[in-house]
Amino acid sequence: MTTESNKQKTGDIERSLRDAARRNSTGADALAQELIRRAEQEGLIDVAYAEIDSPVGRLLLAATPRGLVRITFPIETPEKVLEELAASVSPRVLESPAKLDQARRELDRYFEGRLQDFDLPLDWQLTRGFYRKVLRATARIPYGQTRSYTQMAKRAGSPRAVRAAGSALGSNPLPIVVPCHRVLRSGGALGGYGGGLETKQALLELEGALKIAD
Numbered sequence: 001m002t003t004e005s006n007k008q009k010t011g012d013i014e015r016s017l018r019d020a021a022r023r024n025s026t027g028a029d030a031l032a033q034e035l036i037r038r039a040e041q042e043g044l045i046d047v048a049y050a051e052i053d054s055p056v057g058r059l060l061l062a063a064t065p066r067g068l069v070r071i072t073f074p075i076e077t078p079e080k081v082l083e084e085l086a087a088s089v090s091p092r093v094l095e096s097p098a099k100l101d102q103a104r105r106e107l108d109r110y111f112e113g114r115l116q117d118f119d120l121p122l123d124w125q126l127t128r129g130f131y132r133k134v135l136r137a138t139a140r141i142p143y144g145q146t147r148s149y150t151q152m153a154k155r156a157g158s159p160r161a162v163r164a165a166g167s168a169l170g171s172n173p174l175p176i177v178v179p180c181h182r183v184l185r186s187g188g189a190l191g192g193y194g195g196g197l198e199t200k201q202a203l204l205e206l207e208g209a210l211k212i213a214d
Contacts, residue, residue, distance in 0.1 A: 046090030048099035049082065055111050055206075056199045061100045064089060067121030068103055070173050073195035088126065107176065113206065116143035118177045130156060131168035138169065141182045144207045148186045170194055182209065 047069065049062040057074035062085055069089065072081050086093050097104075102120060109115035127135055133156035141147050147155075153165035169180040170192055181203040185191045193200035 045094045045096060045099075046092040047085050048094060048096035049085075050095060050097035050100040050104070051078065052100075052104050052107065054107065056195065056202055059107070061103050061107075062093075063099055063103065064123045064125075066123040066125075068174060068177065069123040069126060071175055071177060073175070073199060075194070075196055103177075110176070111206070120177060122174060122177070126173040127168075130158060130161065130164060131171065133157060134165050134168035135172055135174075135178050135180075138172070138180055138183060139178045141179055143179075145210050146182045146184050146204070149183060149191065150186055152183055166192070176203065179203075182207075 047062055047064055049060060049070075051058055051060050053059075059074075060070070060072045060076075060078050060081055061068065062070040062081075070081065070085060072078070082093055106115055106118050106120060110118070122139075124132055124135075134152055137152055137155040138147075149162050149166050149169070150159070152169070153159055153162045156165060156168075158164070169183055172178055172180045172194065175181070175195060181193060181195075181200045183191065190197050190200055
Protein backbone atom coordinates (compact mmCIF):
# COMPACT_ATOMS: atom_id res chain seq x y z
CA MET A 1 0.00 0.00 0.00
CA THR A 2 1.40 3.44 -0.89
CA THR A 3 2.11 6.18 1.63
CA GLU A 4 -0.51 8.34 -0.09
CA SER A 5 -3.10 5.59 0.27
CA ASN A 6 -2.25 5.22 3.97
CA LYS A 7 -2.66 8.95 4.49
CA GLN A 8 -6.04 8.84 2.75
CA LYS A 9 -7.20 5.97 4.97
CA THR A 10 -6.00 7.72 8.10
CA GLY A 11 -7.78 10.90 7.05
CA ASP A 12 -11.01 8.99 6.45
CA ILE A 13 -10.81 7.37 9.87
CA GLU A 14 -10.06 10.66 11.64
CA ARG A 15 -13.01 12.36 9.91
CA SER A 16 -15.28 9.51 10.97
CA LEU A 17 -14.06 9.82 14.56
CA ARG A 18 -14.73 13.56 14.60
CA ASP A 19 -18.22 12.97 13.23
CA ALA A 20 -18.84 10.32 15.89
CA ALA A 21 -17.67 12.63 18.64
CA ARG A 22 -20.04 15.34 17.47
CA ARG A 23 -22.98 12.94 17.59
CA ASN A 24 -21.98 11.99 21.17
CA SER A 25 -24.22 8.93 21.53
CA THR A 26 -23.73 5.32 22.58
CA GLY A 27 -23.79 4.30 18.94
CA ALA A 28 -21.22 6.95 18.12
CA ASP A 29 -18.94 5.67 20.91
CA ALA A 30 -19.19 2.15 19.53
CA LEU A 31 -18.37 3.45 16.06
CA ALA A 32 -15.37 5.35 17.39
CA GLN A 33 -14.02 2.22 19.08
CA GLU A 34 -14.52 0.21 15.91
CA LEU A 35 -12.69 2.82 13.85
CA ILE A 36 -9.79 2.85 16.31
CA ARG A 37 -9.65 -0.95 16.19
CA ARG A 38 -9.62 -0.82 12.41
CA ALA A 39 -6.83 1.76 12.37
CA GLU A 40 -4.76 -0.37 14.75
CA GLN A 41 -5.29 -3.52 12.70
CA GLU A 42 -4.26 -1.80 9.50
CA GLY A 43 -1.19 -0.21 11.08
CA LEU A 44 -2.47 3.31 10.57
CA ILE A 45 -1.52 4.69 14.00
CA ASP A 46 2.03 5.94 14.38
CA VAL A 47 1.24 8.21 17.35
CA ALA A 48 -1.47 7.28 19.83
CA TYR A 49 -2.62 9.86 22.37
CA ALA A 50 -4.94 10.25 25.32
CA GLU A 51 -5.73 12.89 27.93
CA ILE A 52 -5.82 12.10 31.66
CA ASP A 53 -6.67 14.04 34.80
CA SER A 54 -3.99 14.56 37.44
CA PRO A 55 -3.43 16.66 40.58
CA VAL A 56 -1.44 19.13 38.44
CA GLY A 57 -4.11 19.41 35.76
CA ARG A 58 -5.12 17.57 32.62
CA LEU A 59 -2.16 15.90 30.91
CA LEU A 60 -1.87 14.84 27.30
CA LEU A 61 0.13 11.65 26.76
CA ALA A 62 1.40 10.47 23.38
CA ALA A 63 3.22 7.28 22.43
CA THR A 64 4.71 5.63 19.37
CA PRO A 65 5.32 1.88 18.98
CA ARG A 66 8.73 2.51 20.56
CA GLY A 67 7.36 4.09 23.72
CA LEU A 68 6.08 7.24 25.39
CA VAL A 69 7.13 10.21 23.31
CA ARG A 70 5.35 13.24 24.80
CA ILE A 71 3.70 14.45 28.01
CA THR A 72 2.22 17.92 28.16
CA PHE A 73 0.83 20.10 30.93
CA PRO A 74 -2.36 22.21 30.67
CA ILE A 75 -0.21 25.23 29.83
CA GLU A 76 0.14 23.75 26.32
CA THR A 77 -2.79 23.62 23.92
CA PRO A 78 -3.54 19.98 22.99
CA GLU A 79 -4.41 20.87 19.39
CA LYS A 80 -1.08 22.61 18.93
CA VAL A 81 0.83 19.70 20.50
CA LEU A 82 -0.91 17.22 18.20
CA GLU A 83 -0.07 19.38 15.19
CA GLU A 84 3.58 19.43 16.28
CA LEU A 85 3.59 15.64 16.68
CA ALA A 86 2.05 15.25 13.24
CA ALA A 87 4.80 17.43 11.77
CA SER A 88 7.78 16.05 13.73
CA VAL A 89 6.88 12.36 14.20
CA SER A 90 4.12 11.27 11.82
CA PRO A 91 0.85 12.65 10.43
CA ARG A 92 -0.83 9.39 11.52
CA VAL A 93 -1.89 10.63 14.95
CA LEU A 94 -5.02 9.16 16.51
CA GLU A 95 -6.65 9.15 19.94
CA SER A 96 -6.28 5.64 21.40
CA PRO A 97 -6.49 5.61 25.22
CA ALA A 98 -5.91 1.84 25.47
CA LYS A 99 -2.37 2.30 24.12
CA LEU A 100 -1.60 4.66 27.01
CA ASP A 101 -3.02 2.45 29.76
CA GLN A 102 0.34 1.54 31.29
CA ALA A 103 1.48 5.16 31.36
CA ARG A 104 -1.83 6.26 32.89
CA ARG A 105 -1.67 3.57 35.59
CA GLU A 106 1.92 4.42 36.52
CA LEU A 107 1.20 8.16 36.64
CA ASP A 108 -1.85 7.53 38.83
CA ARG A 109 0.29 5.50 41.25
CA TYR A 110 3.01 8.18 41.21
CA PHE A 111 0.56 10.92 42.15
CA GLU A 112 -0.86 8.68 44.88
CA GLY A 113 2.64 8.34 46.34
CA ARG A 114 2.75 4.61 45.57
CA LEU A 115 5.33 4.62 42.76
CA GLN A 116 8.86 6.03 42.77
CA ASP A 117 10.38 4.56 39.60
CA PHE A 118 8.61 4.53 36.27
CA ASP A 119 8.92 1.39 34.18
CA LEU A 120 7.83 2.75 30.81
CA PRO A 121 9.49 2.38 27.41
CA LEU A 122 10.49 5.83 26.17
CA ASP A 123 10.88 7.14 22.65
CA TRP A 124 13.64 9.79 22.70
CA GLN A 125 13.26 10.91 19.09
CA LEU A 126 12.17 14.45 20.02
CA THR A 127 15.58 15.09 21.60
CA ARG A 128 19.01 15.31 20.02
CA GLY A 129 22.70 15.56 20.89
CA PHE A 130 23.63 17.33 24.11
CA TYR A 131 19.96 17.88 25.01
CA ARG A 132 19.36 14.14 24.93
CA LYS A 133 22.43 13.51 27.10
CA VAL A 134 21.14 15.98 29.69
CA LEU A 135 17.71 14.38 29.74
CA ARG A 136 19.06 10.85 29.97
CA ALA A 137 21.15 11.95 32.95
CA THR A 138 18.07 13.61 34.42
CA ALA A 139 16.12 10.35 34.10
CA ARG A 140 18.61 8.82 36.56
CA ILE A 141 18.04 11.33 39.39
CA PRO A 142 16.59 9.29 42.26
CA TYR A 143 13.10 9.95 43.57
CA GLY A 144 13.06 12.56 46.32
CA GLN A 145 16.49 13.96 45.45
CA THR A 146 17.52 17.05 43.53
CA ARG A 147 20.48 18.14 41.44
CA SER A 148 21.71 21.49 40.11
CA TYR A 149 21.84 22.70 36.51
CA THR A 150 25.64 22.75 36.83
CA GLN A 151 25.67 19.11 37.90
CA MET A 152 23.50 18.10 34.98
CA ALA A 153 25.76 19.91 32.49
CA LYS A 154 28.74 18.07 33.98
CA ARG A 155 27.00 14.69 33.86
CA ALA A 156 26.12 15.28 30.22
CA GLY A 157 29.81 15.78 29.45
CA SER A 158 30.01 19.59 29.12
CA PRO A 159 30.56 21.20 32.55
CA ARG A 160 30.50 24.75 31.15
CA ALA A 161 27.29 24.32 29.19
CA VAL A 162 25.02 25.20 32.10
CA ARG A 163 22.77 27.46 30.05
CA ALA A 164 22.37 24.79 27.37
CA ALA A 165 21.55 22.25 30.08
CA GLY A 166 18.84 24.59 31.30
CA SER A 167 17.45 24.87 27.78
CA ALA A 168 17.45 21.08 27.43
CA LEU A 169 15.49 20.73 30.66
CA GLY A 170 13.10 23.50 29.63
CA SER A 171 12.29 21.66 26.41
CA ASN A 172 11.92 18.23 28.04
CA PRO A 173 9.23 16.37 26.03
CA LEU A 174 8.64 13.86 28.85
CA PRO A 175 8.26 15.79 32.12
CA ILE A 176 7.46 13.92 35.34
CA VAL A 177 8.67 10.61 33.86
CA VAL A 178 11.98 12.27 32.98
CA PRO A 179 12.03 14.29 36.21
CA CYS A 180 13.37 17.70 35.24
CA HIS A 181 11.47 19.08 38.26
CA ARG A 182 14.30 17.59 40.36
CA VAL A 183 16.83 20.05 38.90
CA LEU A 184 17.25 23.32 40.83
CA ARG A 185 19.57 26.27 40.82
CA SER A 186 22.80 25.84 42.77
CA GLY A 187 21.49 27.92 45.66
CA GLY A 188 18.35 25.81 45.90
CA ALA A 189 15.97 28.17 44.05
CA LEU A 190 13.44 26.47 41.81
CA GLY A 191 14.70 27.88 38.52
CA GLY A 192 12.33 27.42 35.59
CA TYR A 193 9.82 24.76 34.65
CA GLY A 194 7.76 24.15 31.53
CA GLY A 195 4.67 23.27 33.54
CA GLY A 196 4.93 26.36 35.74
CA LEU A 197 6.71 26.86 39.07
CA GLU A 198 3.61 25.90 41.09
CA THR A 199 3.62 22.51 39.39
CA LYS A 200 7.35 22.09 40.00
CA GLN A 201 6.90 22.90 43.68
CA ALA A 202 3.94 20.50 43.93
CA LEU A 203 5.96 17.63 42.43
CA LEU A 204 8.91 18.26 44.76
CA GLU A 205 6.58 18.35 47.76
CA LEU A 206 4.91 15.12 46.63
CA GLU A 207 8.33 13.45 46.63
CA GLY A 208 9.54 15.07 49.84
CA ALA A 209 12.55 16.18 47.85
CA LEU A 210 15.86 16.47 49.64
CA LYS A 211 18.41 19.26 49.21
CA ILE A 212 20.77 19.21 46.25
CA ALA A 213 23.22 16.33 46.55
CA ASP A 214 26.96 16.89 46.06
